[in-house]
Amino acid sequence: MNRLGSSTSPYLLQHAENPVAWWPWSEQAFAEARERDVPVFLSVGYSACHWCHVMAHESFEHEATAAYLNEHFVCIKVDREERPDVDAIYMNATVAMIGQGGWPMSCFLTPDGKPFFAGTYFPLEGRPGMASFQDILAALVDAWRNKRDQITEIGSSIVDQLAARDLGTGGVAYDDDLLDRAVTQLGRDFDPVDAGFGGAPKFPPSMVLDFLLRHHRRTLSAEALTMVAKTCERMARGGMYDQLAGGFARYSVDGQWVVPHFEKMLYDNALLLDVYTNWWAVDGTPLAERIARETADFLLAELRTPEGGFASALDADTEGEEGRFYVWTPSELTDVLGPEEAAWVMRLCEVIPAGTFEHGSSVLQLHQDPDDADRWQAARTALRTARATRTRPGRDDKVVAAWNGLAISALARAGVIFQEPAYVAAAVKAAELIRDVHLDGDLLYRTSRDGRRGDALGVLEDYSAYAHACLVLLGITGDASWLPVAEGLLDRVLEHFVADGTFYDTADDAEALVWRPKDPTDNASPSGVSLAAEALMVYAGVTGSARHELAAGQALAASAGLGARAARFAGRGLAVAETIASGPQEIAIVGESPELLRTALVEAQWGTPLASGSPGSDVPLMLSRDLVSGQPAAYVCEKFTCKQPVVLPEDLRALVAAPR
Secondary structure (H helix, E strand, O other): OOOOOOOOOHHHHHOOOOOOOOEOOOHHHHHHHHHHOOOEEEEEEOOOOHHHHHHHHHHHOOHHHHHHHHHHOEEEEEEOOOOHHHHHHHHHHHHHHHOOOOOOEEEEEOOOOOEEEEEOOOOOOOEOOEOOHHHHHHHHHHHHHHOHHHHHHHHHHHHHHHHHOOOOOOOOOOOHHHHHHHHHHHHHHEOOOOOOEOOOOEOOOHHHHHHHHHHHHHHOOHHHHHHHHHHHHHHHHOOOEOOOOOOEOOEEOOOOOOOEEOOEEHHHHHHHHHHHHHHHHHHOOHHHHHHHHHHHHHHHHHHEOOOOOEEEEEOOEEOOEEOOOOOEOHHHHHHHHOHHHHHHHHHHOOOOOOOOOOOOOEOOOOOOOOOOHHHHHHHHHHHHHHHOOOOOOOEEEEEEHHHHHHHHHHHHHHHHHOOOHHHHHHHHHHHHHHHHHHEEOOEEEOEEEOOEEOOOEOOHHHHHHHHHHHHHHHHHHOOOOHHHHHHHHHHHHHHHOEEOOEEOOOOOOOOOOOOOOOOOOOOOOOOHHHHHHHHHHHHHHHHOOHHHHHHHHHHHHHHHHHHHHOHHHOHHHHHHHHHHHOOOOEEEEEOOOHHHHHHHHHHOOOOOOEEEEOOOOOOHHHOOOOOEOOEOEEEEEEOOEEOOOEOOHHHHHHHHOOOO
16 A cells, blocks of 8 residues: 555655555654564655656566565655655765765665665666665565664664764854855865866855855955856856756756756755846846846746745656756757758857767757847747747646745845846745745744645754745835744744754754754755854844844854865855854835835845835834935944935945945
8 A cells, every 4th residue: 555645745646656555754654664573665855856766667666676665664755855854864874874875865774763774776677886676675684584683783873873973163163264264265176167166066056156255245355256257157158057948957967067967956046046146236247137037037937836836846857868858959959940040059059969968969058148149039939939849847846945935035136136026026925825834833834735735844944944035025025024924933943943052953842753963064955054044143133132143153153163174065154154244234224215125135245134114114123213304214234223324325335335
């Protein structure tokens, strides 16, 4: 009996008809394993994962393999995006056991949840260097029967290792010197030829770029801005960016940004929208504005759900082939455009007869702006229209609170800066969905689908990213009702996610797992603790709360040691530290003035606490702030001590834009 049919996770629903008798993650599944005295097979993946699909087709749809699994194991299927806490625990265990991790993640557990064997993708049939999945299963069944003591010892040892992990600061604190040294460290890792950091595969270093932009705003560091400009340009002009419809793929498999891993994730595009918007605000490059607008348009066109939220991902595969929807052969271009235009596009977009991808197909690149912009737009429109007739990638349409929080913040800021009210309206609609569907009293649930809330409780990143989004909307829309929403979320963070100054990724009243994760690493998306630092810092800025200011410092302390040792994995924490090092300032805008609001966002340090609204607002930063001679006015403050208000955008710029 497969028990996944009622799930709100598209990934679990993909497996609902497997012959494997899957259980969702639940105490009942572990009780079943204890009753039958069999181990647990835990399979963790996500809907846009290419190798997850491969293993599913090879093994989980294979009747004999499924029958063997059902006889000898209790099988649990987990969507890593729905249960990041479960994923974090067993991914750490996998890395501890085999030195690397990835998805699909395949862990074998005792009935009390302790991992004793782990891997990632296992092929159905053996191949050089890789045992077959069936042989592995048989060996584990034999070990369970005949070497139980060893299995128990391994499981206990791994859990002890996880519990002993300490990614804390060791007494390190963020200061100007550490921030400067982080830039120097990143400079050593920077690829001077192809940009980005490190070698292949290259992931979009969104949070590092955010930090470097904020550092440049504060110090005018040419080195920091150069790393941002080169990396942003190479990503935008390479194959990782969809040159026809906008939006970034997950990463580039090579070091030159040519061939992407084609899945498109909400969190990547939300973070990169924010980076390109800030890049434009810093130096006004036209490429930054184009990519920011196209990325925002992609979010609205491709990931927006009927309820107003944003879906999690677009699949890498169509019709069983990775990238099929996105790539082109010379003959396909000719069929759509005709010989002359196709030849021009092939030269412009690096399409070669041998192909830059597979089977003679190429990923479109745009290494330079076309000499005839109208000609390129006509070709682009024709190709986009032709591509629309292909089978579209699958969409994981569950709404994740944390990732929607990132999208809300990015869209709201981009909407003001680029004067696109539709972006702000979309941000507000998504925030309302999270508020109305995901929130139940002070509890935030992580996911929903089709307007129906999932069962998984929110983790630290959900509370923090959504609280920060509410505070961004408070500043941009002037709607004071977002402040108590943020306050309630952050109160629960401080009461249930923090103990003795340590920020945990799960609440103290959530399901007890074999280890309570606490990881400050900013990886594919920001860590919960760095998101908490930002939300707490902004909340303290608009309310004057010393409690939240102190908590923001404690949250930053969790990543400061990591920032000193490995800046590439502490980008968001470093970015928040930069905002604090820039003042910190607070800005209050009284009265309706799109010009003052836009100036505040463009010119002030990214992340500066901002409040706006009508005179008489009960937001603490707005109290006793009034119009000036009947005109809207901006107040620039430091810890609620304000300079004389200004009514002209150029005067506001003079107050907030100068290096401090």
